Amino acid sequence: MSGSVVFSTVTISKPGDVNVVLGQSHFIKTVEDIYEVVAGSVPGAKFGLAFCESSGDCLIRIEGNDEELKDLARDNARAIGAGHSFILFLKDCYPINVLNAIKNIQEVCTIYCATANPAEVVIAESAHGRGIMGVIDGEKPKGVEGPDGIAWRTDLLRKFGYKRG
Numbered sequence: 001m002s003g004s005v006v007f008s009t010v011t012i013s014k015p016g017d018v019n020v021v022l023g024q025s026h027f028i029k030t031v032e033d034i035y036e037v038v039a040g041s042v043p044g045a046k047f048g049l050a051f052c053e054s055s056g057d058c059l060i061r062i063e064g065n066d067e068e069l070k071d072l073a074r075d076n077a078r079a080i081g082a083g084h085s086f087i088l089f090l091k092d093c094y095p096i097n098v099l100n101a102i103k104n105i106q107e108v109c110t111i112y113c114a115t116a117n118p119a120e121v122v123i124a125e126s127a128h129g130r131g132i133m134g135v136i137d138g139e140k141p142k143g144v145e146g147p148d149g150i151a152w153r154t155d156l157l158r159k160f161g162y163k164r165g
Helices: 030-041 067-080 095-103 147-160
Strands: 006-011 019-025 046-052 060-064 085-091 108-115 119-125 130-137
Touching: 006 067, 019 095, 019 119, 019 130, 030 046, 030 060, 030 085, 030 095, 046 067, 060 067, 067 085, 085 095, 095 108, 108 119, 108 130
Parallel strands: none
Antiparallel strands: 006 119, 019 085, 019 108, 046 060, 046 085, 119 130
16 A cells, blocks of 8 residues: 655755756765766866765765855755755856766766756655655746747857857
């Protein structure tokens, strides 16, 4: 016989100039591996990482090179409280700079989001524990892109060096 499940949302708390990557992995080694990926991918990147261990001591494991971002990661991980989840906050670096390398870490199972937008984590909680069901990332669409929007987008991509022309 199964028990009940309660759904809730947790707002990711962060400054507007900080990016977040939220994911799930399956092993405590994730903490060291994500640290190495970020530190080795973008010199000068500031970051804080927290990992919710879901067996053994069930501790929130924390790493990073910036104390404020490490505190931010710890506080958000505590609020989310879902086993084997990790939350990474980035400054002076963007998710696009590290995301593929993080996805290629053997322990990483899922990336729920990588964003600078306001975000909420949809949580399911049972007598057994908590799990992430998904993420609400940013706002809902307000319309459909027209010619001016296309021109703005392609100009932005050229400015960042992602599009030639």
